[in-house]
Amino acid sequence: MRTTRPLAVVASLLLGGALLAGCSAAPDGAASFAGDGGGGVTAHSEAGAADEGSSGIAPASEDAASQGDREVVTTGSVTVVADDPATAAEQVAELAESAGGRVESRRQSEPDGDARASAELTIRVPAAQTTATVDALEQVGDVRDLSIEAVDVTGTARDLDARVAALTTSVERLRTLMGDAASTEDLLAAEQELTTRQAELESLQSQRAALTDQVTMSTLHVSVVQVAVTEKLAPGGFLGGLQNGWNALLATLNGLVVVLGALLPWLVVAGVVLLVVRWVLRRVRRRAQDGGTPPTPGTDAHGPEDGPGAPSADREPVGASTRE
Template identity: 55%
Template structure:
């Protein structure tokens, strides 16, 4: 039997075609995981776009379904701050809340003060603030409400999209034909699960802040009572009497401060006066005089008698001369 020369060419072409088809099939399977992951990402983006964005959806939510975070700062003045801090802690726990921080201090002037940071159910914030009036005088109340409805809706949409993406990747891992496909799907699944857990943690924290409002309370000591004085004539009379008492008090204080100095000055004056008397008693005219013989003699003694007679004779002579 003679073989046709075209038979080897036909067989060769058939073999080459089979090899090309096998290579294309392997390439398609190798890129299947990546294409599926890309499709999932596109589906997530499309889902977010279909939701219309957080702003548009948040604006269409009814008021009763909106999510609001309420925070507040309060000041309570009480006669006993330590007892007031304890009473506020018990009040918060009774309302279903909790005390996150508590501090009590004693001031330099002996007056105590304290501070608390408490979490109260949002539906009981008003009732709790009103109940604080029974513990002390509530002052400087500041309440702030922040609407986070749009943020909550955005987180919910992203969590839902990532949940769908994780489910599809898990299905793809079960259908992977090769190790490369399995590793690619597992890597993408790990990243998506980490992002999903982060968003779920953010949503849980947001829900807690919405459900439980935060209040910061300062507890101060009550100031001493201030006496209100009447106006008019009685007010002037009371003011004058008070000024007189102040002046008398100042005078008494001044006298008390000067009294030791006055006593010391009197003593010095008495000593000086006694010294002056002693000096006057010892004047030269009162001291005894020495006679011609060196003895003591008085002015009337003979020692000075001659001198005295001579003076008297001279005086008489002078008088006689004038008479002649």
């Protein structure tokens, strides 16, 4: 008897938990039908007849009631163009805090080379203030690339609520059975099952809390970028061609000035080297023309100067003709 009793207790607990979960997850329409009896059927038939005679659009009061029961998760992304992204990011953070929200993440980058300054923020604002917050971003800068998405999670929320309610009831019954346990085996079996149910209940409660936070607070990703300089097209016709030519000339001269500035140090060094080489070559030529020693006065490089009394190679000696 003691061996079969714990198994019977556990089986009865599991069966009771399943029945509680099914009852808790039953739709509202089935519960109202069982409680109202025939009156519920009559009311449903009258409502159907009224709908058939209407234009097919639900009244405003019923639509508002259904909207109030819905649970919607709202997320969005927006790009804001501003002159100073750092200042704009500070304004976005102040805007979120003034709406009752908070800044979850923030990243800023300073301009570096061709990259412009930018900022990235993730803000959480109350769901009722989402539209007002997006409209207020117009005061920060030029709003572009706006995207808002709303996801209805009413079914998921109701399912979590039903499971949490069923497990809560099951946990309470297990605690009652633990207090009424007649043996140690019954107590250990109920305690083990209670631990499992309690862990599952806490997990469901955590999921429900996270979903409630997403429904209550909308998430917006805000990208702040610097104003991009737009290039203006030059006018057409003769004046446009003249302006384009003048701009091309200025660009060419600017390029030449840059090249000249880069080559000027090299030109100075090359000029100095050429002057030194030219001076050395002139010295070498002068030494080669001088021949080593300078000539004596009255003579040249070929011998004594030719004078009136100097013998000529073309003249014959006087004594030579007499002898013949």
